[in-house]
Amino acid sequence: MIISLQATMSLIRNQPRFYNSATYLLCCVLLMVWAYRVWKPRIRPAQPWFALAAIAAFTMLPVYHRTYDAKLLLLTIPACAVLWSEKGFIAWCALMLNLLAILCTGDVALLVFFIFTHNSPKSLAVASYLGAPTLAATGILYLWAHLFHPISEAPVLDAVRSDRSGGGASLD
Secondary structure (H helix, E strand, O other): OEEOHHHHHOOOOOOHHHHHHHHHHHHHHHHHHHHHHHOOOOOOOOHHHHHHHHHHHHOOOOOOEEHHHHHHHHHHHHHHHHHHHHOOHHHHHHHHHHHHHHHHHOHHHHHHHHHHHOOOHHHHHHHHHHHHHHHHHHHHHHHHHHHHOOOOOOHHHHHHHHHHHHOOOOOO
């Protein structure tokens, strides 16, 4: 099993010139936006988590990866936790996309999927096309959070600041 945006793009038009160009164009635009924002000064403490989560998903899109490479998605969990601490619709989106990305690209989930579908060729095809769009959606969500999300600082950071001002223990 591989994770490949080219395979997903081939569903739209099965010509290598199209699906390779479309994949590289999409990934190039996303990575350029990501790089532009990363090189700007950081304003909020949560931004590095969002940047790391976005790049963890984006790096698996332009070229194919095996499912065991998808363990990079563990890097999205801290960003999901930061968004979850804010509550609301975006927190639920982050949680659902993280779970979906981990399920669609993880070895154990694919094994269970294959057991229930009895390794039919059609189910193998469906499973191979789900990983890349889920990764793209996850990366885009965290890129959006990195660019625009008006996050107050994470509650953990607020707790550390109150400990520092109150004379309690600090993380330094």
